[in-house]
Amino acid sequence: MLEKLREAEFANQALLASYALQQLQAELAAQTAADAQLTAQYQAEATDRDSARQLAAKQPKDLVRLSITFALIAGAAALGYAVFGGSAMTLLKDPTSSLTAGTFVGYVFSELKQSLAFWFGTTSEATAQMRTITGFAVSPGTVTSDMDVSPAAPTVNVAATPAVGGADNYRGS
Template structure:
């Protein structure tokens, strides 16, 4: 059974960060970021609490002096908090770079395989179908085709999911044939997110 604050359904460090954000903004911000677990351990230690978001939030709610201790932590451990933030960000960037390198190697391997099979028509046909489908999706959205489906709160969720998956495949196809920089990968992700966001291509009623 999932434990609170440990990936289950309970409170997490980002929730604690929102609680203390007004009184200790630096600690609150770090709790909601990649250094959240490490900063949470510092907060727990300062409050003499178990290293658990649920326990920390309970102490913050019941002990008036708890928030003062968190503010003191923010002042006294400023350098340590900055180091944790920098370390967490470096780890995130390294993981992101490693993932991109793995994806680039996979695309390069696929290209070499395609070059060794000059009569293969599967890849060009799949590419053509993906591009044709993308053009039809764009036309359907901007020309108002099937407007009833796009504005229906239930159907729009399904449509948005399908569009998101389709644009994800388009990204892979374009990356295969033309290569993909790290920035273009982020741009494609942003375009896909826009396509499935309520109020853009799809709509949900409140």
């Protein structure tokens, strides 16, 4: 009886070892596939940058890219001077106009960042960070509330409102 129990135990250990081996092989295959995908993505980004720069090199008299970059640099400098120099103080005190001005400043600096990335390159980490921030900003419920605030539904169900320390609709939790 004891001999059969030992045989069953060894068979069970062998079966568990084969399961562990299969799991490790599956993890290795998944990691290899992920590495291959990441390598392909890096190569695609490098090829895209190279093709854009080769196109720019083939057009030496095309000053459009350079003009746009310098216009964006000059605009960013002018905006920085206006904000930090104090000449935009009255504009920034009004909530509506400051929101519009802030949107415009953000747009100009975003375009400047893209233009400078063309000339000097960018890292894949910066691209991934931008993708993550954009995904967070446009996902429903992360920045805005999921609650319906239309005039047709002016009442709020107090029983369904979370208690203090509960879900925070602003952060989407």
